[in-house]
Amino acid sequence: MPSISEYHREESESVIPDASGIGGEGVEHSAGRSTVTHSPIGKNFANRPARKCLTCSKSFIPDKETNRFCREKCNIAWWNEQPQHPVIPKVRADHPRALELREQRTQLCLLEKADPFTYGFVPDHWELANKVWAECSELLISGGNRAGKTLWAARRVVETLLSKENCNVLCCHTSNATSVTVQQPAIYQYLPVALKATKKGKIHYLNYSRKNGFTDGSFILPNGSRCDFLNYTQSENTIEGREADLIWCDELVPQSWVDTLRYRLVTRRGKLLVTQTPLEGVASVYKEFTGGAAITEWHGGQMLAGKQGLPTWPVGKAPRVMRLEKQNRSTVFFFSEDNPYNPWDEMKSKLVGAPMGQILTRAYGWASDNIGKAFARFRPETHCIPRSKIPDGGTLYMVCDPAGSRNWYCLWMLVYEDGRKVVVREFPDFTGYGEWALPSEKADGKPGPAQTLEAGRSVIEYRQLFRTIEEEIGRGEPVMRLIDPRAGGSPALSEQGGTTLIDLLAEPSDQDDGMAFIPAPGVPVDQRTAAINSDLSYDVTKPLTSLNEPRLYVVDDLHNLIWCMSEHTGRDGQKGASKDPIDCLGMLLISKIEHVGAGGLDSYGGGGY
Numbered sequence: 001m002p003s004i005s006e007y008h009r010e011e012s013e014s015v016i017p018d019a020s021g022i023g024g025e026g027v028e029h030s031a032g033r034s035t036v037t038h039s040p041i042g043k044n045f046a047n048r049p050a051r052k053c054l055t056c057s058k059s060f061i062p063d064k065e066t067n068r069f070c071r072e073k074c075n076i077a078w079w080n081e082q083p084q085h086p087v088i089p090k091v092r093a094d095h096p097r098a099l100e101l102r103e104q105r106t107q108l109c110l111l112e113k114a115d116p117f118t119y120g121f122v123p124d125h126w127e128l129a130n131k132v133w134a135e136c137s138e139l140l141i142s143g144g145n146r147a148g149k150t151l152w153a154a155r156r157v158v159e160t161l162l163s164k165e166n167c168n169v170l171c172c173h174t175s176n177a178t179s180v181t182v183q184q185p186a187i188y189q190y191l192p193v194a195l196k197a198t199k200k201g202k203i204h205y206l207n208y209s210r211k212n213g214f215t216d217g218s219f220i221l222p223n224g225s226r227c228d229f230l231n232y233t234q235s236e237n238t239i240e241g242r243e244a245d246l247i248w249c250d251e252l253v254p255q256s257w258v259d260t261l262r263y264r265l266v267t268r269r270g271k272l273l274v275t276q277t278p279l280e281g282v283a284s285v286y287k288e289f290t291g292g293a294a295i296t297e298w299h300g301g302q303m304l305a306g307k308q309g310l311p312t313w314p315v316g317k318a319p320r321v322m323r324l325e326k327q328n329r330s331t332v333f334f335f336s337e338d339n340p341y342n343p344w345d346e347m348k349s350k351l352v353g354a355p356m357g358q359i360l361t362r363a364y365g366w367a368s369d370n371i372g373k374a375f376a377r378f379r380p381e382t383h384c385i386p387r388s389k390i391p392d393g394g395t396l397y398m399v400c401d402p403a404g405s406r407n408w409y410c411l412w413m414l415v416y417e418d419g420r421k422v423v424v425r426e427f428p429d430f431t432g433y434g435e436w437a438l439p440s441e442k443a444d445g446k447p448g449p450a451q452t453l454e455a456g457r458s459v460i461e462y463r464q465l466f467r468t469i470e471e472e473i474g475r476g477e478p479v480m481r482l483i484d485p486r487a488g489g490s491p492a493l494s495e496q497g498g499t500t501l502i503d504l505l506a507e508p509s510d511q512d513d514g515m516a517f518i519p520a521p522g523v524p525v526d527q528r529t530a531a532i533n534s535d536l537s538y539d540v541t542k543p544l545t546s547l548n549e550p551r552l553y554v555v556d557d558l559h560n561l562i563w564c565m566s567e568h569t570g571r572d573g574q575k576g577a578s579k580d581p582i583d584c585l586g587m588l589l590i591s592k593i594e595h596v597g598a599g600g601l602d603s604y605g606g607g608g609y
């Protein structure tokens, strides 16, 4: 039995000549009409020998040389009983081997679903990527939306695991949830059927469910090869000590992860594979692969017909392969139109008339103006809601980032039962204090008036300010207040000796009660960025529904936070002017903030709120 691809290449071109005429749909047109217009005892008719109907095998005298069916019903059945397939057209009835081919095609369609590793369709751009992959040590697949990147990579992972004994593969994704819903099923799908059938052996261990993915986030094949699943919200320490033959990072991989992962590849001369849509931000990895790289292959793109994507590009074409010789790094671009399983027409109609930059990114995997922005997927039109639309209920949290001479930047966020989060208030706000950061030659802007206007409040004054703001919000006191661990935990004022800011905030005064703050988890900046991106994400190619929507929203009058989310790059490091609002948001999201139902406060044991 050939694979779908072999069948497609051999049969559909030579043997099924007029595939376009069939269109994969419905009824062959010539057959029905003639039975009505011709008399059943016509002259030509009688001379024709009887033949068997292709569908029901009944013997009949054809009224026309091309007729293969005893009646119209059998003609319709011939077409409708053949399964749909995006690549191989249905078999025409007038083909000399029609019955045989139809059976083969039907069986292949079933086999492709059951055993895609052996029988699945391998499109041309996958073959090209295979070739490039074989020749480099690091590969970036930069693809348009739904261009088939994840499936291609999942196939490479399974191939590597099967290729030799005791192989180690690490697969990394944005969060545990996306690992389970995107990455793990893609790999499970490509595992050979025989391996899926048995769960445990002397060496191998493989237990998978759609709901939870692979048990313990890993599996071991009978040849001793092992596959582990990690995600960017985990500590980078998780990576330490693992030697790998292949590491696959899907979407949003923070630069610091890539840097650490490279060390895990040294001893086994392993390979690094990154798959992403450049739209999704964390662009420094993309730059690492494409910056200064030579474009070695161009391919035509439907949406570029008669146009130049960039002034230096050939008309009608987009880059297909890029190469950084010195680092042995390559990039292959997957176009959305390459994937026959993708509803391309739908996507195309959405992009018609869009700015060229957007077309290049979404359909051809080429990043231009989004490059460098930490939250390129943040879109005010999607992620911002008017104050009047804040849903009822929700659990209130607050976070603050104290700084000596500047104002403390603070955020308040509501968390809902369904996991949605809405940032409802910031301090200092634009209306009262102006901009927190302003555009400048620096990547992360320069400090605006809000950083210093009326700065220098005492701890008691801050407590009073927070209480006033929380009265305005009208949802009671926050169930938890977080504080930057470095500022909150280090000795605050010299005359108080070893007293920390957290101690001072908790200490009651003559005028008011103390306020309990807890230090937010101390995690690297990249992990905070990943957490924000993860909550901003949704499938941009599909309509927004309750099943496909971001988890994070910002009320549209929080201008300072919104500006920083739109412009922040992280390139100015600790000194970045737009950094504090991003830090605050990241601290909230990295903490286990959850909706707390009625009476649920007790479950926060040890709280003291």
Ligand SMILES: [Zn+2]
Pocket (backbone or CB within 6 Å): 053, 054, 055, 056, 057, 058, 069, 070, 071, 074
């Ligand atoms: Zn029939």
